Amino acid sequence: MSYEEKGTWVSLVVAVAVYAVYLGIVLNRLAGTPATEVPYVSTLLLTIGVSIVVSIVARIAVEIARPSDSHASDVRDREIHRHGERVGQGPLIAAALVALGLALLDVDHFWIANALYLGFVASSVTGSVVKLVAYRRGM
Numbered sequence: 517m518s519y520e521e522k523g524t525w526v527s528l529v530v531a532v533a534v535y536a537v538y539l540g541i542v543l544n545r546l547a548g549t550p551a552t553e554v555p556y557v558s559t560l561l562l563t564i565g566v567s568i569v570v571s572i573v574a575r576i577a578v579e580i581a582r583p584s585d586s587h588a589s590d591v592r593d594r595e596i597h598r599h600g601e602r603v604g605q606g607p608l609i610a611a612a613l614v615a616l617g618l619a620l621l622d623v624d625h626f627w628i629a630n631a632l633y634l635g636f637v638a639s640s641v642t643g644s645v646v647k648l649v650a651y652r653r654g655m
Contacts, residue, residue, distance in 0.1 A: 519584035520593040521651045524600075526574045528644035530567055535637040538563040542630070551626045560633060596650040604643025611635020 538559060545554045589597070615631045 517582075517584075518589075518593060518651070519579070519587050520589050520597065521648070522578050522582070522584065523575055524644050524647045524651070526571060526578055527640060528648070530571045530574060531637055531640040531644070534563050534567040534570065535633075538633070552624050554626055556626055556629065560629060564633075596647050599650060600643040600647035603646045604639045607638035607642050608635045611638065 541559050542554065542556050545556070611631050611634060615628045615635070618628045618631060
């Protein structure tokens with residue numbers, strides 16, 4: 517498995533795991549509270565920060581546990597990355613449009629922020645899955 521493919525796996529696992537934790541916390545708070553009163557901002561910012569730190573640490577840990585032969589990306593890695601990023605932009609654009617619509621409808625910030633966060637996570641997951649499929653099946 518190439519260095520880039522390992523990094524893609526780390527990104528996928530971390531994005532799903534951290535977002536699941538965020539959802540668990542926020543849905544628990546939302547259970548008996550109106551959305552306008554749910555404290556979500558600090559949790560959202562904390563999970564984004566945790567996601568970044570865990571991704572870095574996990575990437576280092578994976579590389580220590582199973583060192584790659586080379587850290588240089590080749591043409592195939594670059595093409596797969598470009599393709600995954602291009603496909604992954606779709607969910608982010610959709611979420612941005614939803615957030616724009618919510619803002620125009622003057623919906624509470626809670627829903628706008630969560631639509632955007634879901635878009636970022638969906639973009640990351642979609643891009644990672646597309647890249648992993650490309651690594652396994654070829655471009």
